Amino acid sequence: MKIDNALVDRLAELSRLEFDDSAKEQIKGDLQKIFDMMDKLNDLNVDGVEPLIYMSDEVNVLRADEVKGQVTREEALLNAPQHDSDFFKVPKVIKK
Amino acid sequence: MSSVSDKYEVIVGLEVHAQLSTLSKMYCGDSAAFGAAPNTQVSPVSLGHPGTLPRVNRKAIEYAVKIGLATGSTIRRENQFARKNYFYADLPKGYQITQDKTPLCENGFIEFEVAGERKRVGLERIHMEEDAGKSTHDLDPYYTLVDLNRAGVPLIEIVSRPDIRSGDEAYQYLTEVRKLVRYLDICDGNMEEGSMRCDANISIRLKGDTGLNPRVEVKNMNSMRNVKKAIEYEFERQVELMERGERLAQETRGYDALKGVTLPQRSKELAHDYRYFPEPDLPPVIVTEEYVDAVRAAMPKLSRDLIAEYTTTYGLPEYDARVITDDKDTAFYLNDLLTLTKNYKAASNWLLGPIKSYLNENALEISELTVKPQTIADLIALIDAGKTNFAVASQRMLPELVANPTESPLAVLERLNLLQSSDEGMIKDLAVAVLAKYPDKVKAYQAGQKGLLGLFVGEVMKGSAGKADPKLTNKILTELLAG
Numbered sequence: 001m002k003i004d005n006a007l008v009d010r011l012a013e014l015s016r017l018e019f020d021d022s023a024k025e026q027i028k029g030d031l032q033k034i035f036d037m038m039d040k041l042n043d044l045n046v047d048g049v050e051p052l053i054y055m056s057d058e059v060n061v062l063r064a065d066e067v068k069g070q071v072t073r074e075e076a077l078l079n080a081p082q083h084d085s086d087f088f089k090v091p092k093v094i095k096k
Numbered sequence: 097m098s099s100v101s102d103k104y105e106v107i108v109g110l111e112v113h114a115q116l117s118t119l120s121k122m123y124c125g126d127s128a129a130f131g132a133a134p135n136t137q138v139s140p141v142s143l144g145h146p147g148t149l150p151r152v153n154r155k156a157i158e159y160a161v162k163i164g165l166a167t168g169s170t171i172r173r174e175n176q177f178a179r180k181n182y183f184y185a186d187l188p189k190g191y192q193i194t195q196d197k198t199p200l201c202e203n204g205f206i207e208f209e210v211a212g213e214r215k216r217v218g219l220e221r222i223h224m225e226e227d228a229g230k231s232t233h234d235l236d237p238y239y240t241l242v243d244l245n246r247a248g249v250p251l252i253e254i255v256s257r258p259d260i261r262s263g264d265e266a267y268q269y270l271t272e273v274r275k276l277v278r279y280l281d282i283c284d285g286n287m288e289e290g291s292m293r294c295d296a297n298i299s300i301r302l303k304g305d306t307g308l309n310p311r312v313e314v315k316n317m318n319s320m321r322n323v324k325k326a327i328e329y330e331f332e333r334q335v336e337l338m339e340r341g342e343r344l345a346q347e348t349r350g351y352d353a354l355k356g357v358t359l360p361q362r363s364k365e366l367a368h369d370y371r372y373f374p375e376p377d378l379p380p381v382i383v384t385e386e387y388v389d390a391v392r393a394a395m396p397k398l399s400r401d402l403i404a405e406y407t408t409t410y411g412l413p414e415y416d417a418r419v420i421t422d423d424k425d426t427a428f429y430l431n432d433l434l435t436l437t438k439n440y441k442a443a444s445n446w447l448l449g450p451i452k453s454y455l456n457e458n459a460l461e462i463s464e465l466t467v468k469p470q471t472i473a474d475l476i477a478l479i480d481a482g483k484t485n486f487a488v489a490s491q492r493m494l495p496e497l498v499a500n501p502t503e504s505p506l507a508v509l510e511r512l513n514l515l516q517s518s519d520e521g522m523i524k525d526l527a528v529a530v531l532a533k534y535p536d537k538v539k540a541y542q543a544g545q546k547g548l549l550g551l552f553v554g555e556v557m558k559g560s561a562g563k564a565d566p567k568l569t570n571k572i573l574t575e576l577l578a579g
Contacts, residue, residue, distance in 0.1 A: 013371060016183055045290045051402035053176070053374045059382045061393040065118050068125040076143055078246070086134045087241035092233065 003032045053094065104300045107308060108260035109220075110323070112273055113251050115227060115291040116159045122226040122250035123150030123193060123378070128287065142248040144188030149377050152177075156250040157253050157381060159282040160200050160224050163252060166398060167219055168277055169204030171388050172438040177224075177375040182368065184340055185242050186229035194253075196372045200383070206256070208272040210265050216553045217269055218257035225251050247515035252283075258297065258308070263324035263331075270294060270320045276430040277396045278424045287319050298330040299492040300338065310346040314358050317351045317531035323449065332356055402427050410440040420447055425462045429469060433491035436473035439480060446472050450490035467494070469559045484509055484516045484567050517563045522574065523556065526564065527572050530555040541577055549573060 012018065020029065060070055073086070082089040121128050122541040124141035141528065142150045164171050178196035199221035207216045228245035231240050234353075254273060256576055258408060260266050273294060274285035296511055297310035317323045329348075397405070399421040406417035414552065421427045424449060430436050432441045451472070478484050484493070496508045509515045530552055531538050541548040549570070556569045 014181075014371075016182070036397060051374075053376055054379055055376070056379065058379045061151060061379050062154040062157070062381070063125070063151045064151050065120050065452070066125060067120050067127045069139045069141075070126050070137060071139055073133070073138075073141075076135050077136045084236075084241075087232070088135070088185070089236065089239040090231075090242055092238065092240050 001035050003028050005036060007031075098494050101332065101335050103302055104335050104338075105261060105303050105329070106151070106263075106327060107299045107301060107311075108264060108266055109257045109258040109297045109311075109329055110254075110256045110260065110263075110269060111295045111297070112254040112256075113227075114254065114273075114277050114285070114294045116156050116252060117281070117283055117291075118153055118155045118159070118250055120153060121154055121223070122153055123248055124148075126239060126245075126248060126251045126318055130255070130291070132170070132245055134241075134245060137245040138202035138247070142188070142244055144190070150193060150375075152351045152378060152381060153250060156224060157170045157200075157383070158391060159250075159381065159386060160222065160252050162255070162280050162282055162395065163199030163276065164204065164222055165388070165392055165476065167201070167204030167206060169219060169222060172198055172202065172384055174198065175200055175381040175383060177378045178372050179375050180225075181371045183463070184228070186231045186244070186247065188229070188247065192226060192228065193375050193378065195223035199223035206269055206272050206276070210268045211264075214494040215265060215268070217259040217265075220255045220257050222252055224274065227251050227252060258299075263327040266296065266327055267320050267324040270323060275399055275422070276321075277443035279396060281396065288317065291319070294320075295317070296323055296327060296330075298327055298334070299344070300331060300334045310344045312344075312346070312358070314351050315348060315361065318353075321542060322351055322353050325353075325356060326358055329356060333358070365439040398508045399424075402431075406430075408442075410434060410441060412444050416444040416448060420444065423462065429462050429465075433472055436469055437476050439476050442476045442479070444470070444489075446476065448492050454494065465498075467497050468501065470507060471497055471501070478505055480508070482516060482518050482567065485513065485566055488514055488516070488562065498500075514563060515562075516565045517560060518565045518568055520568065522575075523564050523572055525571055526556045526559045527552070527569065527576055530559065531573075531576060538577065542579075549577075552577075561568055 005024070005028070008024055008031065010033075077083040077088065082086050114127075116122075116185045118370045120126060121142060124139050126139045126142050129137065141150055152364035160170055163169075165328050175194050175195065176198045179191040180194050180196070181191040184192060202220070204219040204222065206219065206261040207213070207214060226250040227246050229242055229244040231242055233240050256269070260269060270287075270292075274287075277292070278285045283291055287293070294317050296314045296317070297311045298314060301307065301309055312334070313494050319328055326345055329351075334344060335524060340531040348361045351358050353519065394508045402421045403414070403417040406420070407414050408410040420430050423474050430443060430447055434440060434445070438442050451462070451465065451467075453464065456461075475484075475489050476498075478487055479486055489505075490513065492514060493505060496512065497503065497505065500508070503511075508513075533555075534552070537548050539550075552573050553566060553569050556573065557564050559567065
């Protein structure tokens with residue numbers, strides 16, 4: 001698969017990334033290598049092989065409906081780049 | 097009068113999100129309670145911190161199986177979860193954990209009555225997922241403020257087939273869904289507070305056509321009334337576009353309740369690309385036959401079960417049964433009352449008559465009624481014993497009992513000096529006096545104007561200060577007048 005500017009732009013938009021043209025060229029090259037490697041996997045014959053999703057055979061790992069493991073608001077807000085005493089603050093999502 | 101709209105029909109499918117009333121969240125142990133101070137019900141999992149792992153709430157599975165059974169759905173044995181990826185500030189992980197290819201429930205249905213006809217709407221699926229946090233855009237002039245208390249609260253999404261054909265049908269469908277979740281006790285069903293939310297997929301076509309045109313998805317309607325109005329508005333809007341020969345486009349619109357219109361919401365170039373893939377952090381949930389049987393055995397009675405019980409076991413009219421079961425708490429009140437009196441029809445009459453009027457006049461819910469079922473049973477017993485009558489009991493005694501819920505009905509009768517008299521001698525004396533007072537009317541009665549009996553009864557009642565037993569009075573007067 002050929003990585004073009006449109007695909008890089010689309011991925012950048014989905015991941016909310018921004019970069020200049022020289023960075024874009026570099027990313028294009030890196031992505032191309034990643035895709036080429038993935039393309040190799042397509043050479044494998046996986047007819048009749050179920051997709052592997054889980055690394056263990058466990059099922060029904062459930063928990064009881066109990067309130068536990070909460071952190072305080074101060075702890076919750078600690079790592080946020082911007083916050084006030086109650087809320088996380090993010091750029092305005094809706095323009096008035 | 098016919099209009100161009102008559103050529104068309106509206107095709108609607110509804111997606112209902114219902115918050116499950118569990119104590120904790122879907123995939124972690126934060127409290128799921130509504131209304132706490134912002135960001136006080138969060139944990140590293142709901143905050144989306146790296147390295148944290150989700151774990152499924154057992155109760156949420158049970159609740160989802162319950163609604164699956166109540167809607168006649170097929171319950172899937174092997175359930176997987178999936179990540180639905182999108183970028184938004186109130187979704188800290190960057191994906192919602194939902195079910196994609198393996199919804200827990202499929203091919204159920206919801207039945208209801210509309211304009212006297214039975215209508216069945218198919219359900220494509222009911223699946224489990226989690227809610228997002230809440231963004232507030234108007235509290236701060238420069239920033240959007242995010243509260244993550246709601247992030248991770250368990251949701252079920254109930255997706256109907258495009259079987260709905262009018263705003264009224266949508267309204268009744270939602271009424272039925274709300275009734276169902278309330279009877280099942282899995283969601284409080286409150287649309288205004290957001291614990292039940294609805295998006296509508298709306299398209300139109302010429303009657304008789306079988307294909308589907310591009311649909312408009314209308315989001316954010318916070319009442320059943322608004323869903324109905326949005327559908328009616330969209331129908332007219334789309335008919336107008338089509339009549340003008342314009343192409344209808346698939347788009348997302350929001351409903352503006354103040355103006356009563358739908359408005360475009362999202363630009364199309366940002367069309368969503370959710371990139372679903374299986375959630376590797378949550379092992380599959382296997383729902384066994386035995387488990388489903390156990391949930392089925394513990395199912396509470398639903399409104400349709402109670403309607404059957406009221407009409408057969410208790411001989412109540414179907415109309416009474418339907419109206420009473422519209423509200424779960426009213427039905428439960430009647431259930432209690434039916435164990436306390438044998439006069440079932442009187443019990444139903446009290447609920448549909450005086451109690452309902454009192455609640456309506458005071459804008460109260462039956463859960464706020466101070467008068468207990470035992471008191472109503474006592475009132476019914478007093479009327480049946482001839483110690484009072486329905487008019488006195490409902491108009492004079494009920495307000496007294498509402499104000500003094502601990503007083504017994506008999507004590508109220510005595511305090512107000514209203515205890516009905518079955519003293520035949522007293523009533524007869526009064527009756528003789530009344531007839532002596534109106535000799536002309538007596539002649540008229542005897543000449544065939546039987547309606548005059550009411551006048552005589554009224555006079556005797558007046559003379560007894562309202563205490564004479566009206567039935568006995570009737571009987572004595574009839575005998576005296578017969579000579």
